[in-house]
Amino acid sequence: MNLGSQLLVIGAFAGVLMVCGWHWQRRHDNAGIVDVLWAAGLAGAALWLAFTGSGAMSARVLVGVLGAAWALRLALHLWRRVRSEAEDGRYRALRRHWDGDxxxxxxxxxxxxxxxxxxxxxxxxxxxxxxxxxxxxxxxALVWAVSVLGESLADAQLARFRADPGNRGRTCDRGLWRYSRHPNYFFEWLHWCAWAIAAVGAPQAWLGLLGPVLIYLFLRFISGIPFTEQQALRTRGDDYRAYQRRTSMFFPWFPRS
Structure with missing residues (x-):
């Protein structure tokens, strides 16, 4: 199957998922489901591409197993948050800005x-x-493993911090969060570097570079860090400003004194 046909099926699948998700958020007033479905859509895409791809079996197995495993882990992690918590502050702000349109x-x-x-x-x-x-x-596969383990650890550390009522209104600066304000986003970016490595030598190897480039642009300038930090400043104020001054934004580094 050619690339255009593969993407058409993926687009139709993702479109149906997102329309269902839109109906779900109307009933539950929680647009966070969109993140869950984005990850789930990529899990389905990985399996579909592994099944219909024209490359070597080893390359297709890598996509089907590692691609789907990464996406499903992320989808399940996000779903646990969406079903048990109120709508993320980023989406509440968007809902107010759009007046619920x-x-x-x-x-x-x-x-x-x-x-x-x-x-x-x-x-x-x-x-x-x-x-x-x-x-x-x-x-x-090694880069993939480091990225998934790192993102899982960052998610777990943040979840433990947030579960403690004594930390309400405070900023998590423990574990990986001591070295980056967004270690989960950093490891998300690192994950896409794995596919850039695996694509070297392929007929359309340049497509592999789209992952790390695009995810960095989205996380750093569009939908990730800007919205997350705006929400953190609204809810944690000076505590988060102090955290910003001493902690690297994206790439992990030692905190400043």
């Missing part, structure tokens, strides 16, 4: 379906690799 929310959800297609491209490049070197796939 559901047409805008529908457009927002459908835009996320397009992002599922866009972020499927690095996986598609790997699934079409005719002859990846074993060392290359091993390096990609």
């Amino acid at each position: 559901q047409r805008r929310f529908l457009a927002f959800f459908l835009f996320q379906a397009l992002l599922v297609v866009l972020f499927s491209l690095p996986l598609a490049a790997v699934a079409a690799h005719p002859q990846p070197a074993p060392l290359q796939l091993g390096a990609a």
